[in-house]
């Protein structure tokens with residue numbers, strides 16, 4: 180039986196619609212949330228991500244700014260850019276798009292962002308709040324996964340969750356959020372032995388490794404929920420033919436465009452899983468929706484605004 184497909188685009192849209200009302204309320208109180216995105220250099224993927232984030236702000240009527248220092252910027256000069264954004268009262272949310280160029284000390288830059296404006300949730304203060312399960316700004320992608328699970332009615336409490344990937348941005352915070360919701364959590368990484376066997380113990384399998392179609396059906400317990408966080412671009416026709424053998428539409432699209440986005444989960448997993456997020460259209464749209472949620476949350480807290488008259492149905496993370 181084919182897996183139930185969890186539609187991230189639809190859920191992301193629901194969240195944005197709920198936020199729209201809250202933003203109207205804030206504007207009526209004379210407050211327009213403001214987000215600044217710092218995009219260093221000309222990494223094409225980063226350019227697309229930042230463009231989509233700015234578009235989401237525009238769509239919701241938020242104030243946004245894109246700052247584009249050159250790829251040659253020094254750590255000190257970037258710290259000065261961040262410091263200036265920290266001081267500006269109309270900026271509620273700061274994101275520094277990663278990765279930064281090699282000569283820049285990423286940790287120092289992330290540490291310099293005012294924790295109250297840290298909408299990516301990367302500052303150690305927000306990381307600490309997450310570990311301690313205290314209020315704070317949560318990283319957008321893991322928060323989006325939790326929201327997707329909650330809104331899809333997928334039980335977490337008491338279930339076995341296996342997270343593949345231990346990055347600070349996705350794997351680790353995702354594992355903590357699942358733990359706080361009472362899952363029994365295992366974290367896997369590149370040194371994990373017999374990964375398929377560990378993965379098969381999962382009721383909830385979450386792949387965040389950045390390896391195209393790595394998670395094949397033999398990783399998956401029949402009926403498990405599989406969340407595919409990976410975003411990988413494939414350009415090789417032989418790979419596409421192999422991956423999309425049973426999916427003529429996707430193969431056709433690959434031939435037309437010369438490339439395709441695939442997750443960390445092999446498309447054939449749909450034959451085994453109970454529920455599955457697609458790529459694209461799964462976790463991706465939730466990441467941006469949660470960035471907007473965090474921007475509104477940061478604004479309300481920084482500017483002492485009361486709880487919304489029309490609270491959103493956000494269930495998972497706050």
Ligand code: NDP
Pocket residue numbers: 320343344345346347348349350367368369370371374387388389390408409410411462463464466
């Ligand atoms: P990282 O490269 O920082 O981390 C990858 C993790 O996967 C590491 O912990 C690594 O283990 C583990 N890993 C890699 N290869 C294997 C393997 N063969 N077996 C087991 N574990 C392995 O990536 P990110 O966490 O930043 O991103 C992960 C994926 O999610 C990427 O595809 C990225 O594009 C995508 N992503 C998607 C977002 C979205 O909005 N949907 C947002 C952010 C990321 P080790 O630590 O041992 O090296």
